[in-house]
Every structure is written in C-alpha cells, then in structure tokens.
Amino acid sequence: MVNNDIDVNDELDSDCLTGLSDEEIKLRVQKGKSNVVPKAPSRTISQIIRANLFTLFNAINLVLAVVVIIAGSPKNSLFAGVIITNTLVGVVQELRAKATLEKLSVLNMSKVKVLRNKHEKEINLEDVVIDDLIILVPGMQLVADCIVIDKNEFEADESMLTGESDSVIKKSGDELLSGSFIVGGNGYAKVIRVGKDTYAAKLAEEARKFKKIKSELQTSVNKILKIVIWLILPISALLITTQILFTKVTWQDAVISAAAGIVGMIPEGLVLLTSLTFVVGIVRLSKWKTLVQELPATEVLARVDVLCLDKTGTITEGKLNLEKIVPMGTHSIEDIEDILAALSGAFPSTNPTQQAILDKYPKCPNYKLKSNIPFSSARKWSGVEFENEGAWVLGAPEMILKDRYEEIRDDVEKEAQKGRRVLLLASLNNESLTEDLPENIDKAALLLIEDIIRKEAPGTLEYFRREGVEIKIISGDNPVTVAAVAKRAGVFNAESYIDARTLPESQEELAEIIENNTVFGRVTPHQKKALVNALKSKGHTVGMTGDGVNDVLALKESDCGIAMASGSDAAKAVSQLVLLDSNFSALPEIVLEGRRMINNLENVSNLYLTKTVYSILLSLIFGIIALPYPMQPIQLSLIGAIAIGLPSFFLALGPNKDRVKSGFLERVLSVSIVNGCVITLAVVAMSIIGFIHRIPVGQSRTLAVIIVGGISLVILTRVSYPLNGWKLGMVSAMIGIFSITFIFPITRRLFSFSITDLIYIFIAIFFVVVSWPLINLILEIYEQIKNKRKLKNK
Structure with a gap:
C-alpha cells in the first residue's frame, strides 16, 4: 500500500535531496512502517x-x-x-545445522545504501522505512517497492515478477517493484511500500521454488x-x-x-x-565460508561434469585496471584524461569500468553537467553532456560507431587478442546527447582495460581439468577478449571460442557447437540459459557460477547454481550455493x-x-x-x-x-x-x-x-x-x-x-x-x- 502520510510526488527533485532525518525515521519505525520481512519458516526446538x-x-x-x-x-x-x-x-x-545456517545467513544479509541526513549510509534491508531514498546501481535487487524520483532513469528486469524477459525503462514517477533488478542506470528511488506489503518477502522463496x-x-x-x-x-x-x-x-x-x-x-x-x-x-562447508541454501547441493556439485563459468567475478576479481589510453583524434591526452574523470564521476554510483578510470584519475575537473545517459546493457555505452565541453560517449566501439566500426576493427581485435577490453571515447561534435547517436561521431581515444584475474583461479581450473570436469566460459564480453583472459587463467582449450551472435536457435545444433567450443562471448542472458539447456540435453550434469543479473536465468536452469557473495542479490537469490567470501578456490573443497x-x-x-x-x-x-x-x-x-x-x-x-x-x-x-x-x-x-x-x-x-x-x-x-x-x-x-x-x-x-x-x-x-x-x-x-x-x- 502506498504511504498516505506524504505524497510520493512531493519533494522528488534530485537537485535538493536530503533524505529522511533521524526524527522522521524514528516516527516511521514506531508506526510499523519499516521493511521487516517475514522470516522464513523455521522449526522451533519443540517442533x-x-x-x-x-x-x-x-x-x-x-x-x-x-x-x-x-x-x-x-x-x-x-x-x-x-x-x-x-x-x-x-x-x-x-x-x-540451524545455528550454522542462521549464522551464515546473518553474514550474507543483504545491505542497501540510502540517503539520510544528506549522507549516504549502508543499512540492513529491514532498517529501510517508508520514504527512504535508496541509491540504486546495476545488479541490485529492489528490497522494497519504490518510485523513481525526478531526473533519474533506470533499466529494470521484471522477469521474475511478470514473466516478460525484456527489460523495462523506468523514468520519473514510475514504480520499481521489489523483486525486480536494476540492469542499467544509477540514481535514487523513493520507498513507497515496505515489509509484507511488497514482493520482497516472497521473491527469495519463489526463486528457490523455481526448481527443486x-x-x-x-x-x-x-x-x-x-x-x-x-x-x-x-x-x-x-x-x-x-x-x-x-x-x-x-x-x-x-x-x-x-x-x-x-x-x-x-x-x-x-x-x-x-x-x-x-x-x-x-x-x-561453513569453514569454507559457503552457504548451502539447499541440502543436496554438495552432492549435485560432486556429480557435475561440465562447469560453466562467468568470466567477471568468477575467474576474475570483477575489478578492472585501465592500462593504457591511445589518443585517436585532435584532443590532447590531458583533455582526454579530464573528460574521462568527469564522465566517470557524473553518475551517483560507478560500474567497474568507471571505477577503473576513477582509480587512475581520482581528481575530477569542475565541469558543469547538463545531462547524462547511464550505461545500458542494450546500448552498451554511457554518455554525458557538459555546458562548455560538449557531449561525450564511452562504450563498446562497435555500438558507438556502428557502420564505421571497420575503421578501427583491426586495432580493437589486436588488443582483444591480448585479453584487453577496448572501449571508445568519442565526442558528438557539438551535437546534443540523445539515445540515438549521430553519424559524425569524432573518435577521441581507445581505452585499453584489463581484467584482474583471481589468484586462486589457475589452481582451481587445473583441479577441475584433472578431475575430468569440462570448463565452459560464458560471458557477455568480446569473445576474443574472453578467450585471452581465459587462457591467462589457465582454461584448457581457451583458444576455441565463438561469438554468440552467430549461434543457431536450434537446441540440437547448439548442443553440437557447445560440445566443440570452450569460450562463448557476447552471450545474452537468454543464450546463457539456452547453452545450459543444450549441455543438459547431451546428458551432462551442469554447474553454473555467476554474480550478475545476466546470470540469473542460467543459474536457475543449471543443476547446481553457485553465486558469489560479492555479486548481485539476484544471483544469490536463485543459487543453491553462495560463496560468502567470493572465493573461487572453495569449489574444489565443495x-x-x-x-x-x-x-x-x-x-x-x-x-x-x-x-x-x-x-x-x-x-x-x-x-x-x-x-x-x-x-x-x-x-x-x-x-x-x-x-x-x-x-x-x-x-x-x-x-x-x-x-x-x-x-x-x-x-x-x-x-x-x-x-x-x-x-x-x-x-x-x-x-x-x-x-x-x-x-x-x-x-x-x-x-x-x-x-x-x-x-x-x-x-x-x-x-x-x-x-x-x-x-x-x-x-x-x-x-x-x-x-x-x-x-x-x-x-x-x-x-x-x-x-x-x-x-x-x-x-x-x-x-x-x-x-x-x-x-x-x-x-x-x-x-x-x-x-x-x-x-x-x-
């Protein structure tokens, strides 16, 4: 039920956000308007x-x-x-077992960032109250029903609520239901329903009931x-x-x-x-910081003969390192560095790419922002427009240049073969920033970014190879880049890769292709699910690791889903095993x-x-x-x-x-x-x-x-x-x-x-x-x- 004390359309101007005061929070808690989620049924001692x-x-x-x-x-x-x-x-x-699970569950309790008293604060989901301003970032699961505030825009995945697979754009005044996931966009949303009045209490249970x-x-x-x-x-x-x-x-x-x-x-x-x-x-397994959400999960993982790994957050740390900038136009390297710092700092929260840039250039120039477009999995770019410096976009070269991508294809693929992610920084030549990019984009620089491989990944991958477990790397990134990273990590036959955009829809054809290849790049969430199903159709017992929203469908479909605690709430909600310290080396122990x-x-x-x-x-x-x-x-x-x-x-x-x-x-x-x-x-x-x-x-x-x-x-x-x-x-x-x-x-x-x-x-x-x-x-x-x-x- 929508809060009746305060009109949800009041005070939604994001330019003057303060969040709730301590008195307002106390009043709402006293009125029972906090996000106290009903506990999962648990047997008492007498029971x-x-x-x-x-x-x-x-x-x-x-x-x-x-x-x-x-x-x-x-x-x-x-x-x-x-x-x-x-x-x-x-x-x-x-x-x-009950004590162990409760202890581990507390360790794995969901946190959420809110704006209170003009300051960001991380709190437990049960401490969220009506009218709180929640800070939303990609990969986050909504813990309460919210409304998008002024000048914010998000891309939400509501598939677990509506069954519709396509993500939905949510603009100012639109509702974001708990249980949906933020796929794109950074910003604020105002809580309008909490606790048992939301979808949040039911989501985790329903997600686990998706399959036994x-x-x-x-x-x-x-x-x-x-x-x-x-x-x-x-x-x-x-x-x-x-x-x-x-x-x-x-x-x-x-x-x-x-x-x-x-x-x-x-x-x-x-x-x-x-x-x-x-x-x-x-x-x-509690000694290895592993939360077992379904009792037989360890048995099923022991039977797995094919393990599908998502590159980011699994064999890599999920963190990126900006190794090099290659200027391409008339802009000086100093100007490019300032634009990159300003662009990456123009959003309330940062994704790994933005964070890598900010780590390299922490000092942000004082540019006045006119508008921005957050990164979207559909667009694969983000953009900003400044008052005096014009409009700029940063993202996948092929998505920004479109038909002109051939101009830099060789340079991009050359770096991708070394395991680097290549992004393009481009200027819009005095045109305004919109979702439809113009043709006359001016190439400014290529950014060469490397994934940081987990220290334990090579040893863990070698263990599975010795034990006869096939490894399949399934990622949304460029297949050439993914293959190079996989090779650095020690994945056997990593040079055998394929671009998922060329995959057939027929499950029989797909099953033959996945049997003969190891690395799959540019894979959509639905293709990840299809690849898992194709492996199962061949009689394989399939394990799947993941940490992002795009892994949810595949994690559900696999025989044993394994999520990293550092990943999204969505992935953790549907997995049978959660690695609480995101330690990939725990898998052999399991x-x-x-x-x-x-x-x-x-x-x-x-x-x-x-x-x-x-x-x-x-x-x-x-x-x-x-x-x-x-x-x-x-x-x-x-x-x-x-x-x-x-x-x-x-x-x-x-x-x-x-x-x-x-x-x-x-x-x-x-x-x-x-x-x-x-x-x-x-x-x-x-x-x-x-x-x-x-x-x-x-x-x-x-x-x-x-x-x-x-x-x-x-x-x-x-x-x-x-x-x-x-x-x-x-x-x-x-x-x-x-x-x-x-x-x-x-x-x-x-x-x-x-x-x-x-x-x-x-x-x-x-x-x-x-x-x-x-x-x-x-x-x-x-x-x-x-x-x-x-x-x-x-």
Whole structure:
C-alpha cells in the first residue's frame, strides 16, 4: 500500500535531496512502517524434537519393545535404544545445522545504501522505512517497492515478477517493484511500500521454488524406504502368525522371535545416516565460508561434469585496471584524461569500468553537467553532456560507431587478442546527447582495460581439468577478449571460442557447437540459459557460477547454481550455493565434500540394506516353513551395533576422494541383495542341519548369530577397502568385540548364547569363510550379464 502520510510526488527533485532525518525515521519505525520481512519458516526446538521423535520407525520400535517386555524379556527390548539414539542425534544435528545456517545467513544479509541526513549510509534491508531514498546501481535487487524520483532513469528486469524477459525503462514517477533488478542506470528511488506489503518477502522463496534440486541420494533412499514399508506389513503378519500358532515354543518366545524379524527389516540407521551426512556437509562447508541454501547441493556439485563459468567475478576479481589510453583524434591526452574523470564521476554510483578510470584519475575537473545517459546493457555505452565541453560517449566501439566500426576493427581485435577490453571515447561534435547517436561521431581515444584475474583461479581450473570436469566460459564480453583472459587463467582449450551472435536457435545444433567450443562471448542472458539447456540435453550434469543479473536465468536452469557473495542479490537469490567470501578456490573443497558424502554413504548403505534384505528373506522363509526365527532381538542388536552401527559412523565421516558415478540405487541394491541372499542361504542351511540333528533352539540361534555376525563382518571388511591403518584397526576391533561376546559367561548370558558341539561351530565358521568368494562369484556373474545387456542394447 502506498504511504498516505506524504505524497510520493512531493519533494522528488534530485537537485535538493536530503533524505529522511533521524526524527522522521524514528516516527516511521514506531508506526510499523519499516521493511521487516517475514522470516522464513523455521522449526522451533519443540517442533524439532517432535519431528525427530514421532517417526514411523520409532513407533514400530516402541510397540515391539513394549510387546517384548510384556513377554517377559526386557533385555530383548534393548533395540528400542535406537529411539533415544536416533532422536538425540537427529535433534542435536538439526539444531547445529540451524545455528550454522542462521549464522551464515546473518553474514550474507543483504545491505542497501540510502540517503539520510544528506549522507549516504549502508543499512540492513529491514532498517529501510517508508520514504527512504535508496541509491540504486546495476545488479541490485529492489528490497522494497519504490518510485523513481525526478531526473533519474533506470533499466529494470521484471522477469521474475511478470514473466516478460525484456527489460523495462523506468523514468520519473514510475514504480520499481521489489523483486525486480536494476540492469542499467544509477540514481535514487523513493520507498513507497515496505515489509509484507511488497514482493520482497516472497521473491527469495519463489526463486528457490523455481526448481527443486534433484538429489539421487535422497531419491534412491526414499524409493528403498517405500518398498521396505510395503514389505514389512504383510511379512510381519505372516511371521507373527506362524511363530505363535505353528512353532513348538511358548507364546513369549514366539513374540520375541517375531520382534527380531521385524526389527531387522527396519533400516532406521540409513535414514538417520543420510540426514546426518547432508547436515555434517553443511557444517564442514561453513569453514569454507559457503552457504548451502539447499541440502543436496554438495552432492549435485560432486556429480557435475561440465562447469560453466562467468568470466567477471568468477575467474576474475570483477575489478578492472585501465592500462593504457591511445589518443585517436585532435584532443590532447590531458583533455582526454579530464573528460574521462568527469564522465566517470557524473553518475551517483560507478560500474567497474568507471571505477577503473576513477582509480587512475581520482581528481575530477569542475565541469558543469547538463545531462547524462547511464550505461545500458542494450546500448552498451554511457554518455554525458557538459555546458562548455560538449557531449561525450564511452562504450563498446562497435555500438558507438556502428557502420564505421571497420575503421578501427583491426586495432580493437589486436588488443582483444591480448585479453584487453577496448572501449571508445568519442565526442558528438557539438551535437546534443540523445539515445540515438549521430553519424559524425569524432573518435577521441581507445581505452585499453584489463581484467584482474583471481589468484586462486589457475589452481582451481587445473583441479577441475584433472578431475575430468569440462570448463565452459560464458560471458557477455568480446569473445576474443574472453578467450585471452581465459587462457591467462589457465582454461584448457581457451583458444576455441565463438561469438554468440552467430549461434543457431536450434537446441540440437547448439548442443553440437557447445560440445566443440570452450569460450562463448557476447552471450545474452537468454543464450546463457539456452547453452545450459543444450549441455543438459547431451546428458551432462551442469554447474553454473555467476554474480550478475545476466546470470540469473542460467543459474536457475543449471543443476547446481553457485553465486558469489560479492555479486548481485539476484544471483544469490536463485543459487543453491553462495560463496560468502567470493572465493573461487572453495569449489574444489565443495566437490571433495560431496564426493566424501556420496561415496561413503553408498558404502555404508550396503551394510544397512544387507541387514534389511536378509531380515526380510529370513522372516518370509521362517514364516513359511514354520520354524522358530533363528535370532532374538538382542542378538540382532549386537550384530547391528558391531558390524553396522559403530563402523558406519566412522566410515561415513572418513575421507573419500573417488569420482562419483551415477547409478547409486542399482549398485547399492545389487550388492545388498547378493550379500543378503548369501547370509540367508547360510542361515537356512544351518537351521536345516540343526532341525535334522535335533539341535536345541538356543544352540541353533547361537550358530545363526555366528554366521550372520561373521558374514556381516566379512561385508564390513569389503566395504572398508582399501584397508588403511585406521580402517584395519576398526575392523579388527569389531571382530575382537564380537568374538569376546562368545567367550565370557556374562556376555553369553546377556546375549542368550548356548554352548554347542565344535563340529557345528566349525560348520558355521565354514559358511562365514566361503561367503567372501561366493559373494565375489555372484557379483562377477551379475556384472557379466549387465555388460552383455549393454552391448546388446547398443
């Protein structure tokens, strides 16, 4: 709603701007007219506790524990300890993640410059009040709804609000809606709506909802859990029924046996571990000043095989150095320097080119300004007109000279090949400054400007080259200049460049061109998006870095958008990762964190899902053959802790730099099913032997624990490969602890182990020993079949 206290058309003359006084600011804050943006929904501590405590898996474990206690065996309800463990770990890690994210968000809080008490002041967006005068510069996102004041003009991108891709010229009296971006123009706008009355509160959320990042890990785990949930219900019913009605044991023993089968089917540790892996990744990346705006972002970046980089602000610092001025007309170098200083100082705020000139010539002559035209991405030039010195323009030579560009083409391209940006300073020969430049422009000088390459860029680019990640440089600048800068930075095949103005519109043709070229110059925002889509159409996983408004569409379209904190609010709003200190060298660390996360989770998933597979198979088989279930809950808890729970914690957090492969779900399921089938076959064979030889149930279960625990430790050893010092120590410790439980009387009583004949123990150990080569054989046969199918499909 427009402020009713003060007419927005009053006091808009930019020649006498003062901004609000302290009293006026205080009055507006008291009336609730400050830009307090509604906070993003965040769970309270009680909500976090409830969310982690009241889960389906916890409910199943709790019911089974109560039933087992009623059956008279409290020790067999120890598996319910997972409820406390899962809840505590989940709550603690979520609180840590929340604290980390809030801390990082504060570090990344948007700032805005306003004019108050005749002085410029930088404040938080929430401190903006109605009638504040905001200083607008290109690349800035509007934090409140404003109106353009007198003698100011802007070029605004409202695509995120209206869906229209073309930028809109905003003149005096026009509204600038929050959520739009300033593409061109420098000056002032007056705030007319704040807080929940603006688009600002909704923009960031809507931008992030533009697409949900695709996590293969989360998708795969969710698929597995859905399948398991559907299997648990009927198999549990079958097992409970047969254990109570058909086995020759007491109802208490039957209930305890059924509980063991059901508990084993639940992969609750996998759910917890997946969440923990993402959360720990966020905490680790905070050390590298990286804000993770979507949890799976590190995973996706680790899968990226093509990384698109915007030159400015990514491989370069975004700062320019005016290296040389080449006079071309009758004007002296001193006159040219004065005009450049005056032109660059004629706007309220400066772009990098103007700043480079001002750094070189900080002393501005006292010329009286008649009018100015700010730089526009469409015009690619800016201009000023002085009372006594005439009108001057500065910008891209081809845009200023148009048909006369051939006069200096060779000079421009010669310098561009050296990686320099070439700008033309020209006089309008006593004609007035308008947006339509005259034909008889007088060339005054060429400005040779160089990008300052980030110190860390060459090492980071070399890392990605070694890791097989293709680099594509996509920029709005001259392709020859961009290629030269890319070569200086160490981009492989940087000499293979193309002017985007010659690109076809067909995605198929575009896909072939982008595959065969590295550097793309003069690229429009929509072409950046098209190039990303073309790469994705070829099956690539595409990462995109950027810092400007012109990168927004491509950042949205990429699989993983990465923004520099020093860049525009627009880029940060739509990216999954924000480099808070704009440090390009953090990207390899993010990739390594993603690799560690994915590869380790895949390895430990084999442990959890193997348990689920053999528990489902054993429950189904023993439910059908009506024999007592071969293990008790406490025995299964021992195996789960020794061979899965404790080791998986260390394995998940250990280093792992292996390249990420696609097909997570297929690999995990194939290995887990093979492991689970081998364990099931061994246990069923041992149970049949025990049934034939009339081995007591207690002794038969002890033999089953030896087999299941032993083969699980074999699988743990396989998962831990390659065995280094700490992994070997961990596996040895787990084997030692498992063996000790059979030796001491106190542990034998605790886990209900019975002494049995040595011959049967040797048979059980034999099953454990042969499991390794048997698993190898089955997996080799599976791989051969899979490879034959691939060849056949080709």
